[in-house]
Amino acid sequence: MADREELESVCKRRGFVWQSSEIYGGEAGFYDYGHLGAKLKDNWERSWKEYFLSLGDHYHMIYTPNILPYRVLESSGHVDHFSDILITCKRCGNSHRGDHLLEDITGESAEWMNKDELSDHILEHDVKCPDCGGDLDEPEDFNMMFEVDVGPKGDRKGFLRPETAQGSYMNFPREYRALRKKMPMGLATIGSAFRNEISPRQGVYRLREFRQAELQIFFVPGKHDSVFEARYQELEKKNIKLLRSDWEEQKEVSLDELDDLPVFYRYHLAKIYEFYSEVMELPHDEFRLRELSEEEKAFYNRIHFDVEVHMESLGGWKEVAGLHYRGDHDLGQHQKGSGQKMSIPIDGERLIPHVIELSFGVDRNIWSILDKGYRTGDRDCMKISGSLAPYKVAVFPLVRKDGILDRSIEVYEALKSKFSTFWDKSGSIGKRYARQDEIGTPYCITVDYDTLEDDTVTVREIESTEQIRIPISELSETIESLIKKEKGFSS
Template sequence: MASTSTFSREALDQVLKRRFFFAPAFEIYGGVSGLYDYGPPGCALQANIIDTWRKHFILEEDMLEVDTTMLTPHEVLKTSGHVDKFADWMCRDLKTGEIFRADHLVEEVLEARLKGDRAARGVVEKAGDDEADKKRKKKVKEIKNVKLDDQEVKEYENILAQIDGFSGPQLGELMTKYNITNPATGGPLEQPMEFNLMFETAIGPSGQLKGYMRPETAQGQFLNFSKLLDFNNEKMPFASASIGKSFRNEISPRAGLLRVREFLMAEIEHYVDPEDKSHPRFDEVKHVKLRFLPKDVQESGSNKLRECTIGEAVESGMVDNQTLGYFVARIYLFLVKIGVNPDRLRFRQHLLNEMAHYAADCWDAELETSFGWIECVGCADRSAYDLSVHSARTNEKLVVRKALPSPVTVEKFEVSINRKKFGPSFRKDAKAVENALLNRTQCELEDLAAELKKEGKVSLNVEGLSEPAVITSELATIEKVTRTEHIREFTPNVIEPSFGIGRIIYSIFEHVFWSRPEDKDRCVLSLPPAVAPTKVLLVPLSSHADLSPIVKKVSAYLRKEQIPFKVDDSSASIGKRYARNDELGTPFGITIDFDSVKDASITLRERDSTKQVRGSLEDVVAAIKAVTYNDESWAEATKKLTPFEGQSGDA
């Protein structure tokens, strides 16, 4: 299996580039940062991961898949809050105009200073041999071997543990307090300012309908909620899912696929009764042991992980509810299945100041890479926010109606409008004012009722009106009424797992990449067979005419069994041919030699161990299918085959 030798990002980058997994887009024109093209193996790997995702989530959980448009009108994203709040904090060099993302800048500078302090204290660290990393770090002008005092070290470590939770003004205060300037020039920087990450566009030739390239796939799912509920025969709970491109105009794209401007997302919206967030299949996953970084640990300035089962995490209240916990565990099982190293996977809870005000709880699946811990999957309980705001904006009821087992008597505040006077009072704005009044929560109506009774009027801020609308007791009344109800009407809460496919793919590359101990230049990508771009390399021992019919026969059989394969009949040695495909992550090799002419047997090679076994075409292909598609071990799948010590698969 994988070597324990020091990881080299430079070696990995060379393999990914040489084998064209992905490459900068428009490269012959100089490229555009944050945009990448996938080559043949990258496309196949991505397709296989998506296929596994569909089977693991959509099919196994009986989800409803939708494909919604990437172009989104301004009004939709204004309602969802993206127009006003979907932003990162950037700061600009006052002299050069160079732009930095503020949280990344603070993080990079403080980490560099801590590294310099450790060097001054005689702490030896592993030297990275990644050329790109060296070039990036050369930009950070830090004085070597200058010690920080113990208080400064503690402060830096505490800040880094909470870096995701700082607001723009707080980042500005840190930059001032710790004298953080342009790392390359030492030049002063402006205070952080908000930068909206959405790509703006115009829909239609007139340019009057403003729109954006969607920053996520979620909004299209929410807007189709009523149709999906109807399709599901009004049954709750249920989930929708969507896979597609999203776009974010990143301030400073870096780290390859980890921070890009166009990327593939896979998102789930699981709709659940707010009064019952249990999950019927929770018992199936409650034993799954995970590594958590809860908010209280982060707030203490520590990154010490807490290990426990998801059942224990939910029971203790660390994870808010069963349905959220169920998906956290299912995310873990999916990531491990496609090649993530479980020892380099943690779930970090959002801090209070980074979590949306409406969210009940949120956990990120973070994967450890040479760039640090990278958020690859978010899993949030978004409460009823999204459906509520779209319902309020459009006056469409995005609700579930559920028959009660027996009638119940309820007391609630209701608005009664005097239409003879209301319409003439507000004229063309009457409908907008009415909607603003009717779409209030019970708590808000209770406050308005008290104010109306006391003052004889209330003032409402109405979107589109320059001044508050004044509603008197002659125009409307707000009173508590008692009703008997046979139907319960509620807005579902939403549990949202959201996957960044590109980030997951890159993290997997790092987790499965290694070099053979006997030769560091012989690199291997130990991709799980289920997601590997090609499953089999078919290798004739030579170009002799006697082998050609067998190559054709084996190719036809693999094609019939729908096993992706590639033939390499080049003049290179068999060892070199296998080495090339080890870099592509191809898990199996079939060698055809002159014994194959005599007895129709073939040799099967396993990528990681280079072990070889021999048998009939049918038995070899059955073993390949068992390992690739049925999760059988190599030892179990090859019981019928004979160990082979003849022609080395690595000669």
């Protein structure tokens, strides 16, 4: 429930997120996180790691470089396929995708063609500009990857990685041995990825440099399924909301109704759903899992669901994550390209493991928290899960006299080593509550005259604005159990 402009204004004013290199006018597709945004992002990434690494006994983080050698992305298919061939009209100057122009005439797929082949076919079919009928110029390559020159002579070509996943694929053989051949094995990573988007828009939704949190899970279907099956038991009656490619509209179904999907896929689908509802605490009717149709999904993805969040500020359902069953495509490509064995021995033969990929756009997820959290009206308020909120608690003196100020500093000092805590004495008490409401601090503690008598303080909750009074000695554990949801807030 957030108007784009209002939300962007709060983000800039309070310190969440804004355009990068601002003082020089900015550059499209690059954003900075301020002090609150950085805390929120760090908290999200920490929660992501805790949650998803715990899904398997052998799921671990790894970190790999942002720059990849040319050959890696040649093998992965990005050099050929992560690019478009653009053809510009000589008369009206509009650019079109070359393969689409040809497909419109022939009705056959032209995506596989390179520049020269496309050029020949365009001539052969005498294709004209669809906008004005003018003659077309020679095709030009537009690759979405940023090319970099490596080494002193700059003669070694590389790219800024367009996705973080390749690092996990390439490290499969090494980690398979280091982790002592345990399967299913998961290699997760969080880091930057780079895509030279033609026209980045919609704030942090489409960036040229962005963060991904990805988990690649390696296993051999039919061989390692029992591990997934055991974990799946507890979930099979669970309801999740989704939209399948052949359904008219989304609906809530229990997992065991999705019996055309393999159990290992269903298990992770359900866990992703749970992450959005329980960790990110998004309202159930504001996010969904949507299956991509055959036309929409890439050829190597056997099953593909996206997580979509309904974001008012971005005008509707927007993709924030995906779950892809990629078969043996990725390891197969690297085995071919590197000449190294990516297979493992299974019952006397060598098999290339399959991959399911959990892929999250960090910036998009952060934005979805802000979009879903921000409410205006009588009171401007950012409702963020306690575990993600930049500050967990704020401490105020009710008035700045009679020793109350000093007492509030003592309370603040006692809490700040345990929680991200804010202390504020400026303005009226209501103003201070309002400031914390706007940045999503779930609890505000006020030191008042009663505190001087009996060492109790009030704790106010962001959503209801209700207060409870508790002894200072119980403050720390009370706040902790409130944030962890071990205990509900009631006065």
